[in-house]
Amino acid sequence: TNRRRVIQSAHNDANSITPTSIVKEVKDITTRISQVAEAKTPYVTPAALPRNDLVRLVKDLEKQMKKAARELEFEKAALLRDQVVDLRKVLVDLGDSDSVDPEPDRAVDLSPTREDGVPEELVSAD
Numbered sequence: 001t002n003r004r005r006v007i008q009s010a011h012n013d014a015n016s017i018t019p020t021s022i023v024k025e026v027k028d029i030t031t032r033i034s035q036v037a038e039a040k041t042p043y044v045t046p047a048a049l050p051r052n053d054l055v056r057l058v059k060d061l062e063k064q065m066k067k068a069a070r071e072l073e074f075e076k077a078a079l080l081r082d083q084v085v086d087l088r089k090v091l092v093d094l095g096d097s098d099s100v101d102p103e104p105d106r107a108v109d110l111s112p113t114r115e116d117g118v119p120e121e122l123v124s125a126d
Contacts, residue, residue: 046090
C-alpha cells in the first residue's frame with residue numbers, strides 16, 4: 001500500500017495534480033421513494049376496456065391465480081382472486097352476465113397434485 005502511495009504521489013507531483021476529496025450531496029432515500037410512489041401512471045378503468053378484453057383478462061388472471069396457488073404463493077393468489085372478482089362484477093354491471101359468472105358457485109381445487117411435482121406424501125388422497 002505504501003509503494004502505491006509513493007507512486008501516486010510522484011505521479012501527482014509530476015502532473016501538478018492536487019488530490020481533493022469528493023464532495024457529494026447526501027440524499028435521503030425516503031424522499032426519493034416517496035417521489036416514485038407519488039408518480040402518476042396512466043390508469044385505465046376496467047369499465048373503459050372492451051368486453052372481449054375484460055373476458056380475456058379474467059381468464060388470464062384465473063390462470064395466474066391457479067399457478068400461484070400451485071406454487072404455494074397464496075398471498076399472490078389471493079390478490080389475483082380479488083382482481084378476478086372485481087372484474088367479474090364490472091362485467092355484470094356492463095350487462096354481460098353470460099360470459100363470466102360474477103361469483104362461481106363451484107370452488108376451484110387449488111391443492112397441490114402429483115402433476116405439480118409435489119411429493120406423494122404431501123398430496124391428499126381425496
